[in-house]
Amino acid sequence: MPRTRQRVKLSELRVGIFMLLALLVLGYLVINSSGDFNPFEKKVRPKGPLCFR
Numbered sequence: 898m899p900r901t902r903q904r905v906k907l908s909e910l911r912v913g914i915f916m917l918l919a920l921l922v923l924g925y926l927v928i929n930s931s932g933d934f935n936p937f938e939k940k941v942r943p944k945g946p947l948c949f950r
Contacts, residue, residue: 928934
């Protein structure tokens with residue numbers, strides 16, 4: 898039984914979404930392995946008259 902064109906498109910879409918997610922996770926792991934990148938770290942910049950930064 899031949900596959901319909903819609904079925905092929907849906908399976909290709911699923912593979913594309915899976916590959917996009919895999920590349921995003923891989924990119925996050927590569928950037929995070931440097932140690933300088935932490936998305937959960939709070940970065941507070943004090944603002945006041947006595948702050949010298």
